[in-house]
Amino acid sequence: MDSHSLTTRGAVMAVSGKRVAFLLTKGVEQVELTSPREALEGAGATTVIVSPSEGTLQAMQGDWDHGxxxxxxxxxxxxxxxxxxxxxxxxxxxxxxxxxxxxxxxxLVKDFFAAGIPVAAICHAPWILADAGLAEGRTLTSYASLETDLRNAGADWRDEEVVIDGNLITSRNPGDLDAFNAAIVQALQDTEA
Structure with missing residues (x-):
């Protein structure tokens, strides 16, 4: 058995039985939903879409095209x-x-932080951290256009593909998904059973 098989098998064993909430609504960037979901489910986690939308929701490819x-x-x-x-x-x-x-x-986002549960946000998603009062004193990244908003909310904003600050994992955009996915699978492996 090669080392990749051992690593993959270990990841599946480590996250089997773990549940992951994806909080989103209409207009979600499709690949930022599907790519992390595939990575987590591939590692053995169960994922669920939590949303204020009822029944179904429309994803987008970029800001203009329906997914x-x-x-x-x-x-x-x-x-x-x-x-x-x-x-x-x-x-x-x-x-x-x-x-x-x-x-x-x-x-809900505040509740996850209060409980010390890992939170991962990519692209425009860190906006909610500013509104929740959770950006202050945190080191994070986001889509470049949010830099000023997040700095004004007290964050130490970085232009890096993935930034991990305690239980917070952030990435800039879909180009960072490989690093983001690896970080969230690792965070799930590190949570107590």
Whole structure:
């Protein structure tokens, strides 16, 4: 058996039985949902879409082109941080802007931080951290256009493909997905069983 098989098997064993919430709504950047989901499920985790959208939601490819439609697994009002081992916040301008204005979404993100559960945000998703009062004193990254907003919210913003600050993992854009995916799988492996 080669070392890749051992590593993969170890990852599957380490995250088997772990549950991951993806918090998103209409306008989510499709690849920022599908790529991390595939990485986590490939490692043995169970993923669920939590959303204020009812029934289904429309993903986007960039800001203008419609992507696929996805089923909502858990309504936002029924989701609790204690039910999950990791929270992933995919980007997409429309998605991120809508979620940061949704009090229930902001409260759920705060609950994950309060519980010390890992939170991973990519692209425009870190916007919600500013609205939740969670960016202050944190080192993070995001889509470049959010730099000023996040610095104004007290964050130490970095232009790096992945930034890990305690239980917070952030990346800039879809070009960083390989590093982002590796970091979130590792964070899930590091959580206690």
């Amino acid at each position: 696929d439609v996805f089923d909502v697994d858990v309504p936002l009002g029924e989701a609790g941080a204690g039910d999950y081992d990791l929270l992933v916040l995919p980007g997409g301008t429309l998605n991120a802007d809508a979620l940061r204005q949704d009090d229930r979404a902001v409260e």
